[in-house]
Amino acid sequence: xxxxxxxxxxxxxxxxxxxxxxxxxxxxxxxxxxxxxxxxxxxxxxxxxxxxxxxxxxxxxxxxxxxxxxxxxxxxxxxxxxxxxxxxxxxxxxxxxxxxxxxxxxxxxxxxxxxxxxxxxxxxxxxxxxxxxxxxxxxxxxxxxxxxxxxxxxxxxxxxxxxxxxxxxxxxxxxxxxxxxxxxxxxxxxxxxxxxxxxxxxxxxxxxxxxxxxxxxxxxxxxxxxxxxxxxxxxxxxxxxxxxxxxxxxxxxxxxxxxxxx
Amino acid sequence: xxxxxxxxxxxxxxxxxxxxxxxxxxxxxxxxxxxxxxxxxxxxxxxxxxxxxxxxxxxxxxxxxxxxxxxxxxxxxxxxxxxxxxxxxxxxxxxxxxxxxxxxxxxxxxxxxxxxxxxxxxxxxxxxxxxxxxxxxxxxxxxxxxxxxxxxxxxxxxxxxxxxxxxxxxxxxxxxxxxxxxxxxxxxxxxxxxxxxxxxxxxxxxxxxxxxxxxxxxxxxxxxxxxxxxxxxxxxxxxxxxxxxxxxxxxxxxxxxxxxxxxxxxxxxxxxxxxxxxxxxxxxxxxxxxxxxxxxxxxxxxxxxxxxxxxxxxxxxxxxxxxxxxxxxxxxxxxxxxxxxxxxxxxxxxxxxxxxxxxxxxxxxxxxxxxxxxxxxxxxxxxxxxxxxxxxxxxxxxxxxxxxxxxxxxxxxxxxxxxxxxxxxxxxxxxxxxxxxxxxxxxxxxxxxxxxxxxxxxxxxxxxxxxxxxxxxxxxxxxxxxxxxx
Numbered sequence: 001x002x003x004x005x006x007x008x009x010x011x012x013x014x015x016x017x018x019x020x021x022x023x024x025x026x027x028x029x030x031x032x033x034x035x036x037x038x039x040x041x042x043x044x045x046x047x048x049x050x051x052x053x054x055x056x057x058x059x060x061x062x063x064x065x066x067x068x069x070x071x072x073x074x075x076x077x078x079x080x081x082x083x084x085x086x087x088x089x090x091x092x093x094x095x096x097x098x099x100x101x102x103x104x105x106x107x108x109x110x111x112x113x114x115x116x117x118x119x120x121x122x123x124x125x126x127x128x129x130x131x132x133x134x135x136x137x138x139x140x141x142x143x144x145x146x147x148x149x150x151x152x153x154x155x156x157x158x159x160x161x162x163x164x165x166x167x168x169x170x171x172x173x174x175x176x177x178x179x180x181x182x183x184x185x186x187x188x189x190x191x192x193x194x195x196x197x198x199x200x201x202x203x204x205x206x207x208x209x210x211x212x213x214x215x216x217x218x219x220x221x222x223x224x225x226x227x228x229x230x231x232x233x234x235x236x237x238x239x240x241x242x243x244x245x246x247x248x249x250x251x252x253x254x255x256x257x258x259x260x261x262x
Numbered sequence: 263x264x265x266x267x268x269x270x271x272x273x274x275x276x277x278x279x280x281x282x283x284x285x286x287x288x289x290x291x292x293x294x295x296x297x298x299x300x301x302x303x304x305x306x307x308x309x310x311x312x313x314x315x316x317x318x319x320x321x322x323x324x325x326x327x328x329x330x331x332x333x334x335x336x337x338x339x340x341x342x343x344x345x346x347x348x349x350x351x352x353x354x355x356x357x358x359x360x361x362x363x364x365x366x367x368x369x370x371x372x373x374x375x376x377x378x379x380x381x382x383x384x385x386x387x388x389x390x391x392x393x394x395x396x397x398x399x400x401x402x403x404x405x406x407x408x409x410x411x412x413x414x415x416x417x418x419x420x421x422x423x424x425x426x427x428x429x430x431x432x433x434x435x436x437x438x439x440x441x442x443x444x445x446x447x448x449x450x451x452x453x454x455x456x457x458x459x460x461x462x463x464x465x466x467x468x469x470x471x472x473x474x475x476x477x478x479x480x481x482x483x484x485x486x487x488x489x490x491x492x493x494x495x496x497x498x499x500x501x502x503x504x505x506x507x508x509x510x511x512x513x514x515x516x517x518x519x520x521x522x523x524x525x526x527x528x529x530x531x532x533x534x535x536x537x538x539x540x541x542x543x544x545x546x547x548x549x550x551x552x553x554x555x556x557x558x559x560x561x562x563x564x565x566x567x568x569x570x571x572x573x574x575x576x577x578x579x580x581x582x583x584x585x586x587x588x589x590x591x592x593x594x595x596x597x598x599x600x601x602x603x604x605x606x607x608x609x610x611x612x613x614x615x616x617x618x619x620x621x622x623x624x625x626x627x628x629x630x631x632x633x634x635x636x637x638x639x640x641x642x643x644x645x646x647x648x649x650x651x652x653x654x655x656x657x658x659x660x661x662x663x664x665x666x667x668x669x670x671x672x673x674x675x676x677x678x679x680x681x682x683x684x685x686x687x688x689x690x691x692x693x694x695x696x697x698x699x700x701x702x703x704x705x706x707x708x709x710x711x712x713x714x715x716x717x718x719x720x721x722x723x724x725x726x727x728x729x730x731x732x733x734x735x736x737x738x739x740x741x742x743x744x745x746x747x748x
Contacts, residue, residue, distance in 0.1 A: 051514055077516035085514075091507035093744050094500070102504045106516025108497050112525065115496030116489040126496065154745045172516050 002065070004029045004208050005050070005081075005176055010059035012049060012232075019045045020232040022059065027176065032202060032209045034219045036243070037229035038252055043212045044086055046229070047178050050210075051083050052076040064175070078106040082174035084165040086181045086212070092154040096144060099153050099164055100133035103171030136167045139204075140197075159190045166197075170205065177201065179211040183218050195221040216244070228252070312491065315574065320484050324477065333470025340471065340544065342584040343479040344537055348557075349564045349576040350486055351533030357571035358494060359526035360506025361413055365425035367561065368432035369531035371553030372405050373398050373538025375436065375443060378548045381453040384444065391456045395539050402535020403528040410527030414520045417509075429558065436550040448549035455543045465544050475544050482540065486533055491573055493529075502526055560587070563724065567731060569741025578739055583724070590720030593713050598652055600708055600723050604701075607730035621694050625701040629659040632702065636661045660702075660709045671711040678703045 003026035012020040020042045027033050035043050048054045050061060052073040061069050068076050082103075091099050108129060110122040137144040140163045148156070156164060162182060169177060182198065183191045195218050201207050213219050219226060219240060226243040228236040230252040236243045243249055323343075327336055348370060355363045380387055380394045389397070412424045436443045443449065455463045455478065464472050493499050501522050504512040513519045542548050560583065568579025590596045605622070612618035636643040644657075645664035663670075681700040688696050712719040737744055 053510070053514070072518070073513045074516045074518045077514060082516075083514055085511065089508045089511035091504045091511070093507055093742070094503055098500055098503075102500045102512070102517070103515045105497055105501050105504075110497055112493055112496075112498050112529075115498055116492050118492055122496070129497070152742075152745075168515060 002029075003027060003062075004031075004064060005210070006062045007050075008060045008062065010049060010056045010061060012045060012054055012056050018232055020049065020056070023229075023232065023234055025227060025234065027208055027210050030202065030206065030208055031224050032198065032211065032222050034223040034226045034240075035210065035212045035229060036214070036216075036219060036226060036249075037235075040231075041229040041252070042232040043229055044180060045232075047083055047180055047210075047212065050076075050178065051081060074106065077172050077174075080173070080175035081178065082169040082172040082176070083178035084162075084169050084180055084182065086184065088158075088161050088165060090153045090161055090164060090168070093152055095150050096153055096156065096164060097130070097133050097137065097149040100136050100167050100171045101129050103168040104129045104132055104173075107173050132171060133167075136170050137164075139170075139200075140167065159186050162186065162194075166201075170201075170207070175208060177207045177209045179209060179213075181212050181214060183213060183215045191215055191218060194218065198222045220244075312574075313488075316484070316487060319577075320480055323480055327473045327476060336473055336476060337471040338585060338588050340476045340479055341588075342580060343476065343483050344541060345561065345564060345580040345584045346577045347479075347483055347486060347537040347540075348534060348561045349568070349580045350483075350490060350573065351530045351537070352561055352565050353570065353573060353576045354490060354502075354533070355526050355530035356565060357576070358499065358502040358506065359523060361523060361526065362418060362422040363409070363425045363527065363530065364422045364558065365409055365428035365432070366530065366534060367553045367558045368409075368429045369402050369405060369534035370538045370541070370557065371432055371436065371548075371550070372531075373402050373535025374542040374548045374553065375449070375538075376401050376535070377539035377542045378449040378452045379442070381543075382449055383451050384449045388453055390458075391543075392458065395536065398535050398539045399532045402538070403532040405535070406527040406529070406531025407524045409531070410524040413523045413527065429554070433550055433554060436553075443550070446550060448547050450547045452542045452546045452548065454546070463543075465546060475540075479540055482536065486536070487573065487577070490529070490533075494573070498522070498525065560584075563728060565738075567728060567738055569738030571744075572738070572740045572742065575738055575740030586724070586727075587720060590723055591716060593716055593719075594651075594653060596716060596719055596723060597656065597709075597713060600726070601656065601705075603723060603726050603730065604705075607726070610730065610734055617694050618697075621697045621701070624698045625705075626659070628698055628702050629705070633659060633661055656705075656709065660705050662709055666710050671707075674703065674707045675711055678707050 005025075005027040007023055007025040009022045009024060010020055011018065011022055023042075023046070025046075035046065037043055045054065049056055050068075052068065052071050052075070056069060060067050063076075063079055063081060068079060068081075071079070091102060094102070108125055110119075110125050114122040134145075134149070137149065143160055144163060144167060148160075153161065153164060162185075166177075166179070166182065169179075179198070183194045186194060198209060198211065198218075199222060202209060209222075211222065223240050225238065226236075226240050227234060228243050228246065228249045230248070235248040235252060236246040238246075323339070326339055330336060330339075348367075351369075352363070352366050355361050355366065376398045377394055379385060380389045380397060381391075382388075409425060409428050413421050416424055437446055439445070453462065454465045455475075457463060463474055463478070465475065466472055467474075494502075501512065501517045502525075504515070504517060505519055505522050509519050512522075538553075541552075564579035564583045565576045566579070567583065568577065569575030586599070590599060608618055608622045612622070633644060642664045644661055678700065681696070681703055685693055685696050685700055708719075712722060731739070735741070
């Protein structure tokens with residue numbers, strides 16, 4: 001089976017600091033892959049490379065059979081890769097629904113002139129965008145529906161903002177969803193819920209998902225496969241149990257056990 | 263999530279405090295414009311659709327010449343419509359796309375100059391209006407795209423500096439390129455707008471402003487307002503606002519941020535250029551200094567005062583500021599405006615700090631005491647009094663010497679600034695005490711120094727009004743509450 005996303009020997013350096021070093025990674029269709037690693041391991045940088053915010057200094061990134069290196073982020077988004085951000089980046093002064101509607105920009109057509117003239121095609125498209133936004137928000141149950149649709153995004157609680165970011169990311173109609181620490185800052189109940197939600201995103205909507213997560217319960221609950229990074233290098237890959245007990249992974253998180261080495 | 267009423271939201275609101283209810287819902291009443299007593303009225307006013315407000319507004323404006331027959335006042339109304347158009351255009355770039363464009367009035371100038379070149383004896387070209395105006399709009403939009411290019415790499419303060427430089431560039435070119443622009447002498451005898459039949463729409467009727475131009479301006483205003491309103495409520499408008507909120511997230515969500523920036527610059531510039539052609543057609547001449555800092559600042563004041571990002575707000579801003587600047591040309595009216603603003607400011611602010619009311623009363627008392635003492639010591643010190651009316655009333659309170667010695671203006675002027683600075687350093691009761699002589703000194707400077715120079719004086723009044731309003735409504739009159747980081 002061919003991979004939906006494939007990174008071949010991708011490298012990136014900031015000045016003299018190598019952040020990602022000849023990284024090979026693949027995500028298959030309909031798979032959930034988790035990326036773990038200590039702070040500064042290059043996980044978010046990996047997402048920034050895939051979404052085109054950084055351009056790799058070496059290697060190739062292939063999505064759905066063609067290279068996406070050198071494309072602008074919005075072009076990559078249109079190819080079918082969408083993401084959320086570790087530090088939330090919502091459009092805070094826009095309404096909840098508008099946040100999601102804005103995500104539909106890439107796969108809609110109406111230009112400025114048609115918008116000013118309110119042509120029938122434009123109005124139909126506008127209704128479709130609104131229906132899409134409402135459908136994406138209903139995925140999260142009551143939390144983001146009803147009276148909250150027209151509230152500004154800044155009025156939402158932290159957990160609801162995380163949910164709204166996911167809703168906005170799905171509005172671009174992606175095939176691959178990159179989730180950057182979806183459970184960060186959530187309480188245990190919410191964390192449990194997000195674990196189930198990620199499973200539902202695949203089961204109901206059919207997204208392939210690449211997720212960065214620190215919470216090992218979440219990683220254990222969702223992952224088909226786990227990739228561990230440290231200092232930009234892949235140090236382990238495989239099932240959760242295999243990676244969690246991997247010597248290098250334990251070392252990366254806890255440091256060398258110098259006492260036993262003596 | 264086992265809570266029976268999820269997230270504490272009580273639809274009926276009658277079951278005691280709704281714990282965990284959204285902050286925004288709780289604060290919703292704070293966001294209202296009118297006092298709480300009038301909340302039902304405000305709700306009803308908010309339910310009126312926007313096009314009904316627009317029809318009402320434009321209709322009332324159209325009836326204005328029936329009430330006011332003076333050519334001067336009608337012309338002020340025309341200028342106000344020009345400013346409303348300029349504010350609408352600036353709102354696209356600054357309010358929606360969030361790009362600080364300080365070169366905006368250069369596009370106004372470009373529009374006026376291009377129209378003047380296409381329709382004047384300067385080159386002997388006399389294009390029909392229906393050709394010239396679209397050309398002006400297109401050239402304006404192209405110039406906007408050109409100035410938009412630096413916004414690919416620059417944001418915020420840096421973009422502001424580059425665009426400000428563009429305004430200076432426009433100024434230098436129009437002043438010095440005499441062959442083309444006529445230099446400081448400008449381009450004269452620009453054609454008025456022409457009708458399709460070959461007639462010209464005269465700018466003057468019996469020697470005063472021809473009211474037809476007011477209707478033309480209002481028609482253009484209506485079209486621009488509706489077009490921009492519909493554009494804002496579309497995919498493009500949402501993308502502009504997304505870009506204002508977070509350019510990186512917008513780009514990652516599939517929006518071509520660089521293209522959207524150019525588009526917003528193009529739309530803003532096109533509206534400004536269109537307004538410029540209207541200006542040139544009515545006034546019949548264009549000079550470089552018309553399109554410079556004073557105009558820029560005035561348009562920005564309108565947008566900020568009304569509420570950047572809100573179309574009705576920026577129109578309201580223009581509607582307040584433009585006539586106000588005319589009224590303040592007259593020293594007597596300027597005096598009234600100054601003291602009304604001062605008293606209103608004190609009263610409004612005293613709702614938050616009740617002691618300010620006593621400060622006002624103390625300043626009043628201090629004035630009468632000082633006036634009585636000065637009158638007793640030397641009668642020429644208060645001999646500069648006006649005879650009657652409001653000015654006479656004020657001069658019973660403020661000391662007005664018959665002859666203002668040359669050392670008085672600089673010393674008192676610097677004194678009032680120093681006193682204001684001292685007030686900002688003090689806290690509590692001490693500040694209230696210091697405010698009393700500061701207020702009186704400010705009134706003295708206003709009466710004896712500023713009023714003899716009406717040009718700077720009116721901008722000082724404008725600044726005073728702006729300060730008071732910004733304290734009371736930091737997001738402008740109709741601006742929504744905005745958050746930067748939460």
